[in-house]
Amino acid sequence: MASKPKANKSKPAARPTPKPLCSTPPRIKPSLPAVVANDPRRARAILNSQGKWLNGTVLHYCFFKTGHFAVSKKQADAVRAAFAEWKAVGIGLVFQEVTQMSEAEVRIGYSEPDGSSASAVGRDVLHIPANEPTTIYGWDLTTPYGRGTALHELGHVLGMEHEHQNPFAGIKWHEEAVYTSLGKPPNSWTRATTFRNILEKLDPSQVQGSSWDPDSIMEYEFEPGLIDEPEQYDVNGLVPPGKLSKADKEWVLKWYPPLAAQPPTLEPFKSVSVSLAAGQQVNYLFKPTESRKYTIATTGATDTLMGLFEEVNGVARFLASDDDSGEDRNAQIAYKLFAGRRYHVRLRLYNPGQTGITSLMVS
CATH class of the missing domain: 3.40.390.10 (Collagenase (Catalytic Domain))
Incomplete structure (x- = not known):
């Protein structure tokens, strides 16, 4: 019986047709005071949280x-x-x-x-x-x-940012091949646009975790010959599945977990203290018994974002917010609230400071 011919394992993968890619506008880079910029831990905590809702x-x-x-x-x-x-x-x-x-x-x-x-x-x-x-x-x-x-x-x-720009990805590019490929249709990008969306590494403060997820919905599709390392993507290209990966879901649930059905209630002139890690959030309900201007304020050596919402037909509508991150002060909102209505106070911690303790009071 004649033996079967051996499979050609070295045959390169078919070269896919280049896809049009997402081109994000330049990010708004917050300016941090020198005292914050010189504290890497505080700066990282602020930058990592500041763009989140x-x-x-x-x-x-x-x-x-x-x-x-x-x-x-x-x-x-x-x-x-x-x-x-x-x-x-x-x-x-x-x-x-x-x-x-x-x-x-x-x-x-x-x-x-x-x-x-x-x-x-x-x-x-x-x-x-x-x-x-x-x-x-x-x-x-x-x-x-x-x-x-x-x-x-x-x-x-x-x-979420582009996954291939994760500084922990370990991707080494054939840079001129990238510029050449993205400079042609269907993208026709300038070198500056290609650098901003492909080759430029994100600051570690802009990414979550310390590993790369090639299956992420935030990953691009790349043809063979653009990625030098890891080697398998040089030969076969990188084709993510185009759906939410396990890591995508973990990321979004970390920042936006399900809300408690019954959040704790704030009482006027009664301070509450919470211990939060960087990026965590606490939510409170406030039901005023008289209509007047109230002041909602934090205390503690922390960096926070505080928001005030009014519940209308079961939906929390945004009213006001204050972001004290990177400043030598605490978050404070002064707003007229009305008796019989329901309000939500939400506080996201950027940087926990030395203690991680933040106090909140309505007066």
């Missing part, structure tokens, strides 16, 4: 209906499905569609002629002019690749 925030989103960024129903439905998939992980954030741009923190546009998808990262969306999109899609979101893109851009909205 307060858990429990209702993120309102709206689609452009007319003009250059008009979103068709088919594409809008794909984005709605992506919001639902992130929410199904069990996170405490709420996503609510609205019809008025002025009501939306997240304003979604679509433009195939532009040929690029992009989104501001986390709370950076708050710095985008109200008549401009914060998140733009540039290709069909109903394909398998497009569905992954819809999830990817919303990952940016939640505060």
Whole structure:
């Protein structure tokens, strides 16, 4: 009997057609006072938390209906499905569609002629002019690749960065090959755009954990010949599955865990103390018995973000916030509250200081 021919194990993988990639705008880099910048632990804690939303925030989103960024129903439905998939992980954030741009923190546009998808990262969306999109899609979101893109851009909205820019990834690039590939269609990027979105390493304070997740929804697809190390990606390219990975879900649940059904209640002139680690959050309910201006304030040598929300028809609507991170003061909100209504006070700790103890009081 004739022997079977041996398989050619050295045959290279088929070269995939280059995909259009997400091009994020330059990040807003906070300016930290020298006393903070010279304290690496404090600076890292602030930078790692500052772009994240307060858990429990209702993120309102709206689609452009007319003009250059008009979103068709088919594409809008794909984005709605992506919001639902992130929410199904069990996170405490709420996503609510609205019809008025002025009501939306997240304003979604679509433009195939532009040929690029992009989104501001986390709370950076708050710095985008109200008549401009914060998140733009540039290709069909109903394909398998497009569905992954819809999830990817919303990952940016939640505060996630590009995974291949993780400084712990250990990726070594064929840099000129990267510039050449991304300089051609369908991306046609400048060298500066390629560097910002591919080759530039994130500051360690911008990433979670100390390992790389090649299956992350925040990972790009790369053709063979762009990655020098790890070697398997040089030969075969890197093709992530285009869905939420286990690590993606762990990340989003760390920052936005499910909210307690009955948060503890604050009482006027009664201080409460909490011990939190960097990035953790505590939530309280306040039910005023008289209508007047109240002051809600923290004490302690910590860096925090505090937010005040009013419960309207079961939904917590944002009223005010104060971020004292990097400053020699404590967070404080003064606001007129009304008897018989329900308010939520949420406090995220950036840096725990020496003790990790933060006190909170309504007066």
